[in-house]
Structures are given as C-alpha cells and as structure tokens.
Amino acid sequence: MKPQEICSVQLDYPVQADSGIHGGHISHEYHVRSSLEEDFVDYCTQCGTFSKEETPKMCSRCSASPQKIASVEIAHTFHLGTKYSEALGAKFQGKPFYMCCFGIGVSRLLPATIDLLSVSDKALRLPRAISPFDAVIIVKKSLMSNVIVEMTSSSASRYLKGGILLDDRIEMSPGKRIHEANRLGIPFIIVLANETERSLVTQEPVIEVFTTHPKSADPVDQGSMTLDRFVSFVQSQLYGSYSNLDHLHVLDELGAAGDENGPQK
Numbered sequence: 397m398k399p400q401e402i403c404s405v406q407l408d409y410p411v412q413a414d415s416g417i418h419g420g421h422i423s424h425e426y427h428v429r430s431s432l433e434e435d436f437v438d439y440c441t442q443c444g445t446f447s448k449e450e451t452p453k454m455c456s457r458c459s460a461s462p463q464k465i466a467s468v469e470i471a472h473t474f475h476l477g478t479k480y481s482e483a484l485g486a487k488f489q490g491k492p493f494y495m496c497c498f499g500i501g502v503s504r505l506l507p508a509t510i511d512l513l514s515v516s517d518k519a520l521r522l523p524r525a526i527s528p529f530d531a532v533i534i535v536k537k538s539l540m541s542n543v544i545v546e547m548t549s550s551s552a553s554r555y556l557k558g559g560i561l562l563d564d565r566i567e568m569s570p571g572k573r574i575h576e577a578n579r580l581g582i583p584f585i586i587v588l589a590n591e592t593e594r595s596l597v598t599q600e601p602v603i604e605v606f607t608t609h610p611k612s613a614d615p616v617d618q619g620s621m622t623l624d625r626f627v628s629f630v631q632s633q634l635y636g637s638y639s640n641l642d643h644l645h646v647l648d649e650l651g652a653a654g655d656e657n658g659p660q661k
C-alpha cells in the first residue's frame with residue numbers, strides 16, 4: 397500500500413470503514429500514528445492490510461494476528477454512489493451523478509500533526525504550510541532604527557510568503573528570544589545582533605540564521621551570512637531538500653524501519 401501525503405504529513409493508515417448513516421458503497425478513514433491514543437488501527441505485518449475491529453481476531457485477508465497501532469483519525473472519505481443524486485433527481489446526460497465526499501478533521505489535524513512532528517513538549521513543530529509564521533526577525537535594541545532591519549525583512553519576504561514576525565522586544569536578550577522562537581517552531585529565525593552590528597562597517601553586513609526542523613527540539617545554527625546568501629539559502633531550503641527531507645524523515649520515523657511499533661513498507 398502506497399502511503400499518501402498531505403501537507404508533508406503522511407496519512408499512513410487508510411482503513412476501510414462503515415459508511416454509517418451517510419450511506420453509499422465504501423468509506424475509508426485516514427489515520428496517522430499518534431501517542432494521544434485517540435483511536436487505533438489494526439495492521440497485518442504479513443500482508444499489509446489495515447483494519448479496525450473493536451476485538452481484533454485475525455487478518456481478514458491472510459489470517460495472521462494484526463498489530464494494534466495507536467492513531468488519530470484525521471479524515472474520512474465516502475463513495476456515496478447514486479444514493480443522493482437519485483433521490484434529488486440530479487442527473488447528467490440522463491444518468492444520476494456518482495457522488496463522493498471528503499472530510500478533513502481540521503480540529504484533529506492540528507494536534508495530530510504536532511504530536512507527529514514534535515519530540516519535546518518544550519518545542520512545537522509544525523509543517524511550514526500551517527506554521528503561523530515562516531520567519532521571525534529578532535533585532536537588538538541598538539539596531540532597531542537601522543536600515544538593515546528593513547533590508548532583512550524585504551529579503552525574507554521575497555520567498556517566505558507565510559508571514560514574517562518582527563520580534564522587537566528589545567528589553568529581552570536575543571538569546572532568550574531565539575529560545576522562544578524555537579519553542580514556537582518558527583522555521584527560520586533571523587538574528588540582527590552583535591555579529592550584524594560589527595559587520596555594518598564592512599561592505600557586506602551579515603545576519604545570523606537558525607532553522608527549526610521536525611523531529612528535533614533544538615534550533616540548527618546555520619551561521620552568519622550576507623542577505624544575498626540568505627536569499628539563496630532560503631531558496632535551497634524551500635525548493636531543494638528542506639521539505640522533502642523533512643517528509644522522508646517522518647516516513648522513516650513512522651515505519652520504514654519496520655520497528656516493533658510500526659508497519660514495514
């Protein structure tokens with residue numbers, strides 16, 4: 397079974413389910429592994445079948461004993477067929493529509509994603525697509541009115557469209573603010589402090605850059621770089637390997653290794 401993907405979060409366990417009052421022929425629940433233990437799926441390590449039984453006996457396909465995996469259901473799809481189109485007389489070229497409906501559990505998706513990508517309760521991790529900010533710019537008091545702040549913001553905005561937060565809490569040290577930005581899981585943390593101040597007398601002022609990544613609680617120090625270099629760095633992170641690598645990392649964590657807690661693909 398091929399894993400499916402949405403917003404870099406793997407929908408690892410599609411499970412055939414009861415269509416319930418919605419009717420129709422087939423429905424599927426979509427689960428991600430979750431320590432929240434909101435729900436569960438049964439996974440057959442022999443043939444790769446996913447199922448969901450209150451009292452699991454054996455795999456419906458190969459009779460092996462399924463393994464129970466704690467999960468949370470984040471979506472449900474229904475093949476409704478012609479149940480509603482026939483009732484409503486909704487036709488196309490004389491035939492009733494074949495209908496499907498797809499529901500994503502937005503309120504569950506957020507905690508499930510955080511649970512999946514975060515390894516510490518002190519450092520939130522979200523995919524960049526749903527992170528509240530793409531980047532934060534932390535500015536030292538003496539640089540607040542310097543043109544470098546505007547130049548940095550402008551450079552960051554060229555490729556980061558998800559919002560740039562200016563952290564101007566100058567009463568707080570840059571180090572403490574980096575710590576807080578890491579806790580929020582902001583993907584790019586840009587610091588205008590001592591290094592920048594020293595570099596302003598040169599032709600090429602620099603900024604300090606940190607990044608945060610899924611499955612890691614600490615920020616990664618990317619070093620000092622010029623604004624031109626920063627723009628290239630952001631491009632490489634966005635369109636190079638950043639999102640893909642993050643996703644592959646999650647795939648590994650979820651089961652590619654075939655550990656005792658998860659399925660082998």
Ligand SMILES: [Zn+2]
Pocket residue numbers: 440441442443444445455456457458459460
């Ligand atoms: Zn089986």
